[in-house]
Amino acid sequence: MSAQADIVLEARGVCRSYGPEKVLTDVSLKVDAGTVTTIVGPSGSGKTTLLALLALLLEPTSGEIWVGGRNTTGLSDAERSRLRNTHYGFIFQSAQLVGSLSVLDNVLLPAILAGRARASVKAARELLDRLGLGPRAAFLPHQLSLGQKRRVAIARALLLRPRVILADEPTNDLDARRASQVADFLLSLPTEGFALVLVTHDTALAERAGNRWEIREGKLTAPEHVPVVPLEWNGNRALGTNSNGAL
C-alpha cells in the first residue's frame, strides 16, 4: 500500500470565515490510517470549526478537504451526507443522544439513517457489550450516567466501522478518573485501524496522544510528535464500571 493510500483525511490550505471574521487561515493537515491526531488550543481558537470542516459539516471558504484520496470540493449534499455516514464516526462534546430513543437505537442511528438498521443490530449489541452497556440496551438516555452516555456515543461512532473517528472534547464534563478511562479506550482505537482525530483542551489527554497540532488564532502550527500511550482494552474492567455498569 502506498503512503498516499494511507491518508484517510487531508485539509489543503483551508480557510474559513464567518462574514468578515476569519476563523481559520490556510490550514493544512494530513491524517493517516491507524494514527491519533490531536488538535489542541485555547477556547475560541478555531478547533471546533476545523473539526467541522474535516467532518464535512461545514464547507471551507477556500481550500480543499480530501477524504480517502477524493477531493470533496463541489460534492453534492447527498454525496457529502453519504461520506459523513460511512467514512466518519462522530463523538461530540456532549454525548448528543436522542432522548426519545433507547440506548440500542441511539447506537443504531447511523445505520437507521443509512437504511440498514436490521443488518446492524448484532454489531450494535456487540459494541454495547464491549463497552459494558449490554444490560442497558433498552434504557433511555436519561437513565444513564454521564460516563455511560459518553460510551453510548462512542459505540454509535464505531458502529459502521468508519475510517476516521472525530472526537470533539470527548472527556469534557467527566471527572478525572472517568476522563482517563474514556481516553484509554479512544487511544486504543488506532490499533484496530481507525484514524482518531481528537480536539481537546485537556492537556492530560493531549500529552498521551500522537501527532499533536496546536491551533492559535486560526492558524495551525507544525505537529509535535508525542508517542501514543495506548492501554489494552479490557471491557468493563478497563472502563472501571461497577456491577451496575455505571462508569
Add this chain to the structure above:
Amino acid sequence: MLRLVLQNLFRRRWQSLATVAGVALGAALLLAVFLLYRGFDQGLERGRQRLGADLLVVPSNATVDPDRALFAGSPLSVYMDKKFAEQARKVPGVRRVEAQFFTQSLHLECCSIGIETRLIGIEDQVTRRLAGMSPDGREKLAKDEVIVGSELLGGVGKPGALIELLGEIFRLAFRLEPTGTSLDYSILMPMESARDLAAGADGLKEVWKESGDPHGLISALLIEVDDVSRIKDIGRALEDLGSLKVIRAADTFQRLKRLMGAFVLVLADAGVLTALGGIAYLLGHFSSVAWDRKGEWALFRALGATKPRMVQLVVGESTLLALAGAALGLPAGYALYRAAFARLTAQNAFPFVAPSWGLLAGAAAAALALYAVLGFLAAAGPALRVAQLEPALTMAQGDID
C-alpha cells in the same frame, strides 16, 4: 426509517395522542356529515321516484304537512268520495291518477318495532309501478296478498310467508326496497281488501258513520301530468272538482331540498372547520417540532441523513399521525352518523336512505387518502426547513431531549 418515526411518535405519546385526537375529531365530523348528506339526497330522490307524481290531492279539510305526506310518506287518515279519482282522470293534462286508501295502525305481534304500522290500499297500477322490486315481476296483487315495507317482518318476511292482519290471513308478495320513509313501516294491499279490513275494524266504526261506507272512499290521489309547465292550471282544475286540496310536489321538493341544503351546509361548515382546525393543529405542531427538535434533526444530518431523508422523516411523522387520527375518527364518525340516522328515522322528519356499504367504504378510503395528503401538506413546509438545517449546528449543542 419507519422505526425511527414510530419510536419518536410512541416516545412522545401525549403529544402524539393530542394530535391524533384533533385530527380524529375532524375526520369523524366530515364522515358523519358526508353520510348524512348522501342519506338525505338519496332519500329525497327515492321519495320523488316512489311518489312518481307531480300532484297530491287530498280532501280540503285534511290537515296535511306536505313534506311528510309527499316525501316522508306519512299516511293521511282522511277520506273523500272515490268519484274524485274518476273525475280527476278526465281533467285535461292529467296523464295518470293513483288512488290510495289509508286505514288504521297495527302493531304486528311478530315484529313490534314500537312505531306505527299502516295499512294502505293501492290500485293495480301502483303494483305495476312497483313491479321492479318484485322477484317475479308481478303486476297485480291477489285479494289476499300484501307488499310490506323494508323494515317489517325481519327474517320471516320472505315471499309466500303468511301474515295475520286483523284476523285475516294474507300472503306476502314481496318486500319493498328501503325508502327511508314511513313507507318502510307500511303494508300495501289491494284497495278492496284494505276497505274490507277497515270496514270491519272496531276502532273505525265512528269514522264510517261520519264519512260513509269505506268501500266508496279514498284517502288521496297521486297525479302525474303531461306537461309540468301547465301544472298550476291543472291544479286549479282539480280544486274546482270539489272540496279538494292540491299540493304540488315540485314546490315541496324544492323547498325541502333548500331546507336540507341549508341544514347540511351548516353541518358541512362545522365539519370542514373542524378538519381545517385539525390541519392547522398539525401545521402548528410540526412548525414547532421543526424548531424544538432542531438539535435532533441537526444530529441526523451530521450522522449522514440526506435532505430528502430528513423530509421523509418529518413528513412521515405527520402523515402517520394524520392517518392514525383519520383511522380513529372514521369509526367515531360512523357512530355519530348512526346516532343521527336513528333519530331522523324515528322522527320521519326527512326522507333518508342509509348509504350503501360500498359508499361507506369509498368514503372511508377517500377520507384516509385526504388526511394522508393533508398530513403531508401540513408538514411539507416544516420538513423543508428541517432539511435546510446546518449539520454543523450539532457541534454547538448539548444533549437532545
